[in-house]
Amino acid sequence: MGESLADRFDLEGFSHDWHRTGAAALTALRLRDYALVISDIRLPDMTGDVLFEQLLTEQRSLPPFIFITGHGDIDTAVRLLKRGAQDYITKPFDLDALIDKIHGIVAPEDASGTGSLGCSPVMRQIEAMLPRLAASAASVLITGESGVGKERVAQALHQLTGADKPFIAVNCGALTESLLEAELFGYEKGAFTGAVRTKKGVFEQAHGGTLLLDEIGDMPLSMQVKLLRALQERCIVRVGGETPIPVDIRLVCATHQVLQEAVIRGDFREDLYYRINVVELRIPPLRERSEDILPIAQHLLAEIADASGKPPPGLTPAAEHAIKAYRWPGNIRELKNTLERASLMSDGRSISHDILFDRPAPPLSGQLDMAGSLRDYLNECERDFIVHALDGCQWQIQCCADSLGISRKNLWEKMRKLEIVKGSDAD
Template sequence: MNKLLTFPDNQNMILSIRAKAMMFNDPRSAALLLQVERIARSEATALIIGETGTGKELVARHIHNHSGRKGPFIAVNCGAFSETLIDAELFGHESGAFTGATQSRSGWFEAANGGTLFLDEIGDLSLALQVKLLRVLQERQVVRLGSRKPIPLDVRLVAATNVDLHKAIEAEHFRSDLYYRLSVATINLPPLFERTGDILPLAHHFIALYGEKMKLDNVRLSPEAETALLQYDWPGNIRELENVIHFALIVCRDRIIVAEDLKLAGAARRRGAAALTTVTAQHTPAELQQHAVSIPQVPATETSLKDRLQSLIVESIETGDAGVFEFFEQTLIHTAFHFCAQNQVQTAKLLGISRNILRTHLKHHGLIGFDVEPRHHPDGNVQFGLAVQ
């Protein structure tokens, strides 16, 4: 089943961490597509669970397109806004409801009336907003900020997350009653490395897409390049595959992409975290600074990570190095971020901290900047998302 899903106006989309195409050639993907289309024909609230870059929004759009709903599809990234802003944006507000509210404005729920509202990164909502969302789902009506008048809704909600909501519930970061409301129909979207049958069809799709833009026709993959693509772990999933193919088209010769043309620089996180631990074990502080942007595959020693790291810290303190804390924090953040192919969600998971805390560190060390912007499509669909600069 070689079905292709893409965004409307795919050619003019800005670069982002989202997957811009999905294939269903792999047997696991083909079964997933059948499940998605069965769910689409119902009115059930759906919860899509999957890593960043696996195609969650494309699946949500497919649900909307096969639902028979005539209203718009609106996608909202819950992690892209402050709590105050997203409250007003989700539910709308009246004039004077807060400082700067000079006129009334409908929220995304109202804008999606008759259609589908896709809430990505639902796990980032605060507990207060989770209560309001639960009420909207139960009562099928919304009350704008600064108003007491309920507005009836006919909106299908599709939510998505890349975090383990069961663990979030145990940690009291996510409401269990909201989880059960959202997960009437749950779709588990596997990472790209688990559906290898989709890798080469997707690669050929991106070759055709970028080949047309670059006026390159009949570009093909060498057998060695195909093997390299199939053996790679794809920590960045479909988005990373797109970048790899785009770069390969730029550097390839004679319209043949060979293994050396593939910039497979992301660390293979699924082959174990030994690469991250052995950097601190095998190098001095000066060498460690250099390895913050390049993690080598070196043999692990028998000494425990805790002992090796403690020894390295003691050595730095005894030598009187200035800024020990800043150095180790910077090295840890840089190394983990590049280890996860600059994937914020995976980096936060690896370090055992929230993504908001990670963002603070990434900003502090100059690794990212944020710009929130709406994106409009000619078909009337609206997206609100996070652009990483």
């Protein structure tokens, strides 16, 4: 079996080591880091649970473990899951199913080296474009729903152009016009009340690096004129100043709006639109690329764990299924919010469905609770869906309405009808 697995891994392009004994595997795991370990429960010199327990005893930061088991060893495999193993598969098993599990656990890396954007065809295509964009000075416009990971794509592009250079991001929709001008271009001492010292704006701070103007579609028209001038002249003037200051930046803009429609409405300048949209990258929502959800979830769990200095918890099979089945209206932002909460509530080893969504796993087909009317059931489903969308958008009404594809007014009406207030349980 080991030889056939090794041959298939070679075909898939996986970098791997094959050890025939538990002792050899222990030695290798002590000497180097692995992204994943696949072990049979029954090894020539020991059992898989002894191998796993030995590593736990040494208090090592363990990679995810998948155990291969016969039907007689399922109880052992389940116990290992409770101890922190990632998953198990029973003999005989489908190799394609195992490969899918591996892709779900280990986010694939391509030549761009970003590795965290996803494995769907559309995201692989975007990653393949990044090196070409990095080699040019073209302005890039990243579009997509709120929370799809537009800033992650911008950071991936920046990593290819000079990771040692500054990467500065500013949300154009979060500041008033006067504050936005000072944030972008900086100000001189005495330029306005409270300006007790000279301050550089983000254009100067990002000099030589990348400047991300997020939600540029929310920028006021009067500021659009000033931005266009700065881009054309490649220099800025601080608020309260007179001296032009040259700036050299890679400009990346992002928006959840359809800027072509904003241009038609007169809300966005056509000349600025063509200036910032030399190349457009559209990031699809998670519901359109379900194969990306598990790799992104694993990447986020690793980030969350790294920030707390702990090994990342695994996901139980039920939790994995739920993550893939859920539509994630708030996209990656909602996914990260959910995983952060689940990581805090978990035992540190694994995250179950109940912890992930703060409710029991749904009943199996044929076990639905038939009490109540169909209308009550549908209202509860709709309420549940909207509350999760609001959580994913940090209860920002416009963000949630956009992710659900409805108007603010429609969302408010549904919230009143379903008695949704901030702090509502999703149960």
